[in-house]
Amino acid sequence: MAGSRNAVAQYREYSMPFITLSQAPHLLPDVARWYFDTWGHRTPGATLEDEQQRLEVFLHDNELPMLLIAMQDDVPVAAAQLKFHERTERPERLHWLGGVFVHEAHRGQDLAARLIETLMARAKGYGVREVFLQTERDDGGLYARLGWEPLERQTHRTGVPVRVMRRVLPLTGKPPA
Template structure:
């Protein structure tokens, strides 16, 4: 498996937009594939936020994760967020998500970021808890119950 930045493979935008629309399109406006493709062009960065790390297996895109600003407007003081962690179905259970999350944390460190937040619909914290993320609180955001978590890095 190879980890790269989206800026190194911008042709991956269309696939990531399809994944995100299929997985989270129910959340609300701005989540159609076309709208997401437009938004994801903002992630073509390598040394500033927002950015996306992608996972490839023999040139096949198998996953993605974002490092971005202010994901949840109810937390204006929580600046940096991990989001959009997605692994395509046939590659799940193989450590891809963990590698993507670790790569995002490593990138955040190089950018001088010392704390990252996330939201998950898994109230147990799942993989994030295993990787050392701490629960902050459970909230309902845009009609969806989520667990907000934080990791100091």
């Protein structure tokens, strides 16, 4: 766990404002393009327009689900989501981290870790007790370093094998304003 604390300490040095998609709805096409080009194109018949429609669920204030965007000089450079029911075969697994994307020019600066930790802090504020994710990295990669525990291997609907992981959050605080 010491490695996890070091990762947290390192990313705090890198400062960049975060906003929700609901605060900047004009960024929806940019984020949709990132997601479609990275993952969405793998789904047979899926289109960029489908991805844009899927992201409309994040266009509201002060509630879940939430899509957080990192900005640099008024340009989006990274995003991550806290959403509901990523894998419908396990309905008891309600809250999911997903869509963690960092533009290639900003990778290697612990920005993904900072986005994830910010989303987890907000999730705790909403009383979320546990969050799940799926990753193509069998060892969990960044998520393992941030304290996520591996649960099982599954196959994504696109046929890609994924590792499902979980993180338990301590209950504290009230929803953020």
